[in-house]
Amino acid sequence: xxxxxxxxxxxxxxxxxxxxxxxxxxxxxxxxxxxxxxxxxxxxxxxxxxxxxxxxxxxxxxxxxxxxxxxxxxxxxxxxxxxxxxxxxxxxxxxxxxxxxxxxxxxxxxxxxxxxxxxxxxxxxxxxxxxxxxxxxxxxxxxxxxxxxxxxxxxxxxxxxxxxxxxxxxxxxxxxxxxxxxxxxxxxxxxxxxxxxxxxxxxxxxxxxxxxxxxxxxxxxxxxxxxxxxxxxxxxxxxxxxxxxxxxxxxxxxxxxxxxxxxxxxxxxxxxxxxxxxxxxxxxxxxxxxxxxxxxxxxxxxxxxxxxxxxxxxxxxxxxxxxxxxxxxxxxxxxxxxxxxxxxxxxxxxxxxxxxxxxxxxxxxxxxxxxxxxxxxxxxxxxxxxxxxxxxxxxxxxxxxxxxxxxxxxxxxxxxxxxxxxxxxxxxxxxxxxxxxxxxxxxxxxxxxxxxxxxxxxxxxxxxxxxxxxxxxxxxxxxxxxxxxxxxxxxxxxxxxxxxxxxxxxxxxxxxxxxxxxxxxxxxxxxxxxxxxxxxxxxxxxxxxxxxxxxxxxxxxxxxxxxxxxxxxxxxxxxxxxxxxxxxxxxxxxxxxxxxxxxxxxxxxxxxxxxxxxxxxxxxxxxxxxxxxxxxxxx
Numbered sequence: 167x168x169x170x171x172x173x174x175x176x177x178x179x180x181x182x183x184x185x186x187x188x189x190x191x192x193x194x195x196x197x198x199x200x201x202x203x204x205x206x207x208x209x210x211x212x213x214x215x216x217x218x219x220x221x222x223x224x225x226x227x228x229x230x231x232x233x234x235x236x237x238x239x240x241x242x243x244x245x246x247x248x249x250x251x252x253x254x255x256x257x258x259x260x261x262x263x264x265x266x267x268x269x270x271x272x273x274x275x276x277x278x279x280x281x282x283x284x285x286x287x288x289x290x291x292x293x294x295x296x297x298x299x300x301x302x303x304x305x306x307x308x309x310x311x312x313x314x315x316x317x318x319x320x321x322x323x324x325x326x327x328x329x330x331x332x333x334x335x336x337x338x339x340x341x342x343x344x345x346x347x348x349x350x351x352x353x354x355x356x357x358x359x360x361x362x363x364x365x366x367x368x369x370x371x372x373x374x375x376x377x378x379x380x381x382x383x384x385x386x387x388x389x390x391x392x393x394x395x396x397x398x399x400x401x402x403x404x405x406x407x408x409x410x411x412x413x414x415x416x417x418x419x420x421x422x423x424x425x426x427x428x429x430x431x432x433x434x435x436x437x438x439x440x441x442x443x444x445x446x447x448x449x450x451x452x453x454x455x456x457x458x459x460x461x462x463x464x465x466x467x468x469x470x471x472x473x474x475x476x477x478x479x480x481x482x483x484x485x486x487x488x489x490x491x492x493x494x495x496x497x498x499x500x501x502x503x504x505x506x507x508x509x510x511x512x513x514x515x516x517x518x519x520x521x522x523x524x525x526x527x528x529x530x531x532x533x534x535x536x537x538x539x540x541x542x543x544x545x546x547x548x549x550x551x552x553x554x555x556x557x558x559x560x561x562x563x564x565x566x567x568x569x570x571x572x573x574x575x576x577x578x579x580x581x582x583x584x585x586x587x588x589x590x591x592x593x594x595x596x597x598x599x600x601x602x603x604x605x606x607x608x609x610x611x612x613x614x615x616x617x618x619x620x621x622x623x624x625x626x627x628x629x630x631x632x633x634x635x636x637x638x639x640x641x642x643x644x645x646x647x648x649x650x651x652x653x654x655x656x657x658x659x660x661x662x663x664x665x666x667x668x669x670x671x672x673x674x675x676x677x678x679x680x681x682x683x684x685x686x687x688x689x690x691x692x693x694x695x696x697x698x699x700x701x702x703x704x705x706x707x708x709x710x711x712x713x714x715x716x717x718x719x720x721x722x723x724x725x726x727x728x729x730x731x732x733x734x735x736x737x738x739x740x741x742x743x744x745x746x747x748x749x750x751x752x753x754x755x756x757x758x759x760x761x762x763x764x765x766x767x768x769x770x771x772x773x774x775x776x777x778x779x780x781x782x783x784x785x786x787x788x789x790x791x792x793x794x795x796x797x798x799x800x801x
Contacts, residue, residue, distance in 0.1 A: 187449070187452070214430060214433075218429075222387065223386075225325065226394065252511035252523055253463065254284065254285070257468060258312075265308060268479065271539075277307075278531065279292070280309045284316065285531075289315070290320075294371055296555075310474070321380065325383070346392065353387075356381035359377050386434070388434075461504050465496060469496035478715065546777075547714050550773070550778050557785040582647065585600070587612070588642060590616050590620060590621065592654050593614075593655065596652075598791055603795070619634060643692050653698045695756075698749065699760060704783065705772045710778040710787065731771060731773040762797075763797060
């Protein structure tokens with residue numbers, strides 16, 4: 167059955183229908199990952215595939231127009247504007263209206279800010295600073311997926327400027343091999359940035375930011391120039407192998423780092439080999455595949471707000487029937503928007519109509535935001551939700567290269583920087599409390615975090631963590647301005663390894679004690695006054711978000727919510743008791759115990775009537791940190 171209508175085919179001068187099939191594969195991977203991540207755990211590589219396709223098509227289009235002397239920067243940008251922003255404006259407006267009706271005020275405020283970033287093409291930067299992509303909290307962000315559209319739009323602008331500059335600098339710069347060389351050089355630089363960010367632990371900026379994503383577009387652009395000038399015979403075997411490998415990669419994957427690289431290679435291999443008229447070409451250019459591929463943009467835009475709101479409402483997980491309902495709703499909305507928004511605005515309406523629609527979207531969004539913020543936000547539910555993701559994050563401008571990666575400068579820069587806060591994300595969460603202590607002392611601090619690792623070189627999560635911890639330690643020792651070191655870290659009960667291999671569970675506590683004391687001893691014999699912050703009992707679930715949403719949807723009472731934030735003191739004693747006593751005996755007053763601020767003789771508390779002490783499953787939020795400031799002031 168033929169369901170693809172030729173009048174909806176893209177208007178490229180050289181149209182390759184099998185690329186619509188590649189788009190179909192990409193969107194199926196993404197949808198499978200978001201709706202059924204347990205079966206397609208690496209389906210996010212579909213976005214990488216979209217980037218390769220965009221690089222190929224955009225560079226091909228601009229290059230052909232330059233060769234004909236027909237390229238216009240303004241015309242190109244307007245075409246992209248008409249392609250992206252009509253649907254984007256409608257989807258953002260619909261998402262804001264749904265958020266106003268569904269979300270808690272704190273969450274809606276964040277959604278409104280993200281909507282502004284989407285419409286102004288910097289949502290990738292916003293979400294980089296807002297957390298990440300793969301955590302449980304990120305599943306509740308209805309516009310998170312728009313980060314990739316911001317990267318695409320940034321690529322459109324840069325590529326148009328770059329190619330037009332080449333075309334205006336003499337005929338030699340318009341030669342295909344010169345353009346190919348320039349694109350290849352920029353692609354190599356971007357790939358180096360991508361690798362370097364991963365090496366220094368910058369996985370999140372590597373994921374979101376254009377400089378570390380440009381190599382994927384560049385790879386597609388290289389294929390566009392190459393295939394336009396170098397004759398090649400397609401290979402049905404290679405194209406079939408690349409598609410099968412893409413699907414298996416989405417299911418099995420490797421590490422995220424390696425998977426991203428391999429998917430780009432496979433996408434390029436397909437673009438090189440798929441012009442054969444073999445069985446792979448017939449399948450990928452079939453009516454069904456082209457039908458899905460031409461609607462991939464609408465499917466991508468609509469599916470994530472649906473799954474995000476389902477995650478938001480169904481705190482305990484989405485049932486299968488609602489997942490299927492979400493898929494069907496995504497398909498219905500994409501079909502409607504394809505016919506009523508995408509095609510008409512792209513082919514029939516002038517750019518002024520798109521601009522008008524964008525203005526309406528901004529106006530409606532502003533009105534909804536003002537209406538939301540003008541409503542009273544008192545009550546226990548709002549007190550809980552107000553602590554969502556309030557754990558400390560360093561400002562970009564405060565980062566400096568340091569040790570294995572980077573450090574964060576806090577406090578008055580005019581004051582001596584003689585205190586180092588050394589550890590992992592649990593050192594980072596105490597930053598504001600330590601900063602308050604430092605200001606009282608007339609000092610500023612340097613935060614040296616090693617997130618995902620421990621600060622102890624002799625005992626850690628992995629060999630690379632041990633190596634990075636040693637590098638951070640050496641940097642602190644070589645920093646003559648530092649006189650005091652405060653160590654704050656997690657106290658894991660498993661998954662650690664020392665010089666002789668993995669540590670058995672019964673030996674974790676004494677091994678951790680020894681490793682911490684060795685670290686402290688190294689610092690003290692080098693004339694660094696050293697303090698150690700002790701362990702906390704953490705909730706293990708996202709208290710401010712989960713409890714607030716349960717209250718929002720009447721899944722529990724306030725009394726039940728407060729009871730949920732209480733744990734028997736015995737849990738702390740069983741897990742940390744012997745370690746705490748041993749460290750207390752060895753360090754005395756240099757061992758700071760935040761548990762005394764959150765536990766009494768019978769219970770430990772994750773929050774009270776004023777809200778949650780925690781910002782997420784394991785990190786103190788602003789309310790919790792305010793309770794431990796006295797710990798440092800008293801010292």
